[in-house]
Amino acid sequence: MRTIIEPFRIKSVERLRKTTPEQREAFLQAAGYNLFKLHADDILIDLLTDSGTSAMSTDQWAAMMRGDESYAGSPSFYRFESAVKELTGFKHVIPTHQGRAAERILFSILCRPSDIVPNNTHFDTTRANIEANGATALDLPLPAASDTQARMPFKGNLDVEALERLIEREGAERIPLVMVTVTNNSGGGQPVSMANLKAVRAVTQKHGIPLYLDACRFAENSWFIKRDEPGFEKYTPRQIAQQMFALADGCTFSAKKDAFANIGGFLCSNNSRLAELETRLLILTEGYPTYGGLAGRDLEAIAVGLGEVLDPDYLEYRIASTAYLGRHIADHGVPIVEPPGGHAIYIDAGRMLPHIPRSQFPGQTLAIELYRHAGVRSVEIGSVMFGNHAQHELLRLAIPRRVYTQSHIDYLVEAILEVNERRNELRGIEIVTEPPMLRHFTAEFRPLSG
Ligand SMILES: Cc1ncc(COP(=O)(O)O)c(C=O)c1O
Numbered sequence: 001m002r003t004i005i006e007p008f009r010i011k012s013v014e015r016l017r018k019t020t021p022e023q024r025e026a027f028l029q030a031a032g033y034n035l036f037k038l039h040a041d042d043i044l045i046d047l048l049t050d051s052g053t054s055a056m057s058t059d060q061w062a063a064m065m066r067g068d069e070s071y072a073g074s075p076s077f078y079r080f081e082s083a084v085k086e087l088t089g090f091k092h093v094i095p096t097h098q099g100r101a102a103e104r105i106l107f108s109i110l111c112r113p114s115d116i117v118p119n120n121t122h123f124d125t126t127r128a129n130i131e132a133n134g135a136t137a138l139d140l141p142l143p144a145a146s147d148t149q150a151r152m153p154f155k156g157n158l159d160v161e162a163l164e165r166l167i168e169r170e171g172a173e174r175i176p177l178v179m180v181t182v183t184n185n186s187g188g189g190q191p192v193s194m195a196n197l198k199a200v201r202a203v204t205q206k207h208g209i210p211l212y213l214d215a216c217r218f219a220e221n222s223w224f225i226k227r228d229e230p231g232f233e234k235y236t237p238r239q240i241a242q243q244m245f246a247l248a249d250g251c252t253f254s255a256k257k258d259a260f261a262n263i264g265g266f267l268c269s270n271n272s273r274l275a276e277l278e279t280r281l282l283i284l285t286e287g288y289p290t291y292g293g294l295a296g297r298d299l300e301a302i303a304v305g306l307g308e309v310l311d312p313d314y315l316e317y318r319i320a321s322t323a324y325l326g327r328h329i330a331d332h333g334v335p336i337v338e339p340p341g342g343h344a345i346y347i348d349a350g351r352m353l354p355h356i357p358r359s360q361f362p363g364q365t366l367a368i369e370l371y372r373h374a375g376v377r378s379v380e381i382g383s384v385m386f387g388n389h390a391q392h393e394l395l396r397l398a399i400p401r402r403v404y405t406q407s408h409i410d411y412l413v414e415a416i417l418e419v420n421e422r423r424n425e426l427r428g429i430e431i432v433t434e435p436p437m438l439r440h441f442t443a444e445f446r447p448l449s450g
Contacts, residue, residue, distance in 0.1 A: 004320045006405060007313040011058065016044055024372050032444025033368050033429060035377050044375030045408055046400070050343045052098075052256035052263060053400035057308055060260065060301045067297025072288055076296035076303075083303035087238070088215075088245040090268035092275035094282055095292030095299060099216060099254025100125040102267035104132075105281045106212070106252060109274065110176040111135040118166060119179040119214070120158040121187040126179065126214060126252075135176075138166070141187050148348045148392060151338045153228045154193040156184030158200055172207035181214040182221035182244065186381075189217070189322075189341025191224035194232065194243060201247045210249040210271075216257040218244060220342035223315035237310045250274075257343070260305035260401055264298050314402075318342070321409060322399055328413040334420050343398055347416070349382065350393035353423055358383050360428025360448060363393045366419070368447075369426055370395075374415030385440040 019027075019042060031037035040046060046053070056064075068074040077095070084093045096102045103126050111117065113134030119126065120141055127137040140162045144150045158180055167175060180200055183191045204211040222240040225232050232240055245251065250269035255261040269275050279289050286293035294302075308314065319342060326340030329347070337346040349363040356362040363380035370376045379385075382393035397412070419426075429445040 004317050006321075006402075007311070007317050008057070008402060017041055018044060019375055021372060024375060028368060028372060032433070033364075033447065034440075034442070034444055035367055035371060035379070036441050038371070038377065042375075043371070043377045045404065045412060046377045047344075047397040047412075048377050048379050050257060050398040050400055051254065052261075053403065054256075054260040054262070054305075055400070055402040056260055056262070056301060057304070057402075059308070060304045063300035063304045064297040067295060067300045069296045072290055074290055074296045074299070076299040077290040080299035080303045083306050084266060084268065087241060087306055088251060088268055089242060090245065090250060091270045092268060092272065092278075094267040094275070094278055094289065095294050096265040096267055096282070096286055097293030098256060098263060099214075099252055099265040100129065101286055101293065102252040102254075102265050103129040105278050105286075106177075106250075106267055107133050107135070108281065109277050110210075112176070114174065115176050116166070116170055116174055117177060117179060118158070118163055118175065120156055120181055120184050120192060122179070123181060123185050123214065126181075140166070141184070145187055145190070146391065148188075148335070148337045148346075148351070148394075153339075154191055154196060154224070155339070156182070156187050156190030156192045156341075157196040158192070160196065160199045160203060163200065163203055167203070167207050167209075172209055175207075175209050177210045177212050177249075178204050179212045179214055180248075181216075183217045183224070183342045185217070185343070188337035188346050189220075189344045190337075190339075191221045191228075191342065193229050194225050194240070195229070197244060197247050211247065213244065213248045213251040215245070215251040216254045217342055218253075219258040219309040219315060220319065222310070223312075223319050224342065226312075227319070237312055237315055241310065255302045255305070257401075258306075258309045259302045260309060261298060261301045264294050264302045266292075266302075318401065321406075324406075325397070325399070325409050325412060329416045329420075332417050332420070334416055337392075337394065345397045345399075346381065347395040347397070348392060349380075349395045352420065353426055355424065356426065356428040358390070358393060360430065361393070361445070362428065363395045364445065365426055365428050366395045368429065368445075369419050370415060373419050374411070376412060376415055380440065384443065387439075 111133040115135035130137040222237040255264035323340040326345045335348040335351040349366045353362040363382035433444045
């Protein structure tokens with residue numbers, strides 16, 4: 001059979017509430033045209049994030065029921081620990097309440113002011129946690145990655161030559177670790193090849209610099225390697241993931257993505273002295289080392305999810321479903337970041353709405369219109385989020401795992417193509433409240449007429 005189906009059936013459903021365009025305009029006005037301020041039950045299809053929004057399986061819910069809430073030594077922790085160790089091969093596993101807690105602990109131990117931490121592209125929280133320690137978070141994506149239209153496999157790779165030049169120029173002692181984010185979320189959800197990871201490994205090893213994975217979407221990355229990297233078709237996603245982890249000295253992980261959990265994360269390393277320092281910090285802010293800010297039932301959900309996500313049927317469907325959305329809108333004239341990534345489709349709103357200048361926020365304008373037209377929530381990744389540092393004016397459609405079906409995706413295609421037909425009529429917006437920090441969460445806007 002050629003049709004790729006959702007490899008699950010649905011036992012428990014959540015109602016979606018339909019609203020009219022007039023109701024949605026009123027909700028938008030009340031929210032100051034900031035979609036973060038909408039009430040989630042006023043949304044039909046919510047593509048704000050793929051983080052913490054997965055549907056859990058019957059096995060995960062069953063495992064949660066046996067969650068053991070002992071303060072110390074819970075069997076739920078040991079099941080979690082052995083699932084993580086079996087997958088990653090790392091010696092030390094520290095649970096945290098989510099990915100950014102792992103980042104904060106790692107960087108506050110390793111980073112000093114004037115240090116530099118390179119990455120293919122830092123996610124906002126890794127950047128913020130590095131900068132909070134006075135160090136510099138440096139992105140080293142491939143030069144071709146800045147062209148949203150360039151179609152190449154493994155566009156998320158780290159620029160290894162740029163890394164070598166950096167080490168030569170600044171000295172290895174200023175670089176406490178190198179990170180690689182798989183898949184590259186801020187770079188369009190693009191994957192990283194095994195060859196690239198090996199090349200980064202060779203450079204870091206030569207200079208004695210630890211290599212860490214930001215591994216939130218390790219399984220999706222493994223599937224791209226299996227599908228597109230010569231020589232890997234014969235391996236299972238688990239074997240590929242294990243090879244990726246084996247190249248690193250440690251990882252940070254948000255279990256809200258590729259572990260299908262609604263909360264959770266972990267920090268791993270092979271360095272016993274470092275793990276001891278990390279554990280001390282963990283106790284200060286997260287909790288005792290056998291729960292690290294999580295309930296026993298959360299640890300159980302993660303342990304099961306880490307196994308389920310590597311099912312080839314699931315990964316084939318997941319990546320095909322994202323690509324289906326991307327291809328069906330791009331092939332009808334909507335410019336997206338090419339090629340489609342793993343967890344999200346990014347519309348290049350700057351390119352789609354060239355008559356709306358950056359100062360009038362084309363990405364946010366498009367997000368507002370998509371909600372007004374069809375009840376779909378997405379998120380601007382452009383000048384609202386990054387101010388003058390924005391490289392592109394993008395609209396991200398992040399796809400929650402195992403939540404929406406093919407007909408939801410077809411509805412999205414229809415909605416986006418209808419908005420695209422009227423693109424020349426759209427007018428920009430202006431900011432009316434300008435909070436000093438994290439303005440994408442709290443700023444309010446006003447539509448411009450004319
Ligand atoms: C690549 C990447 N790293 C780190 C994080 C942070 O994880 P968390 O939201 O669990 O703190 C995210 C979350 O979206 C992410 O996408």
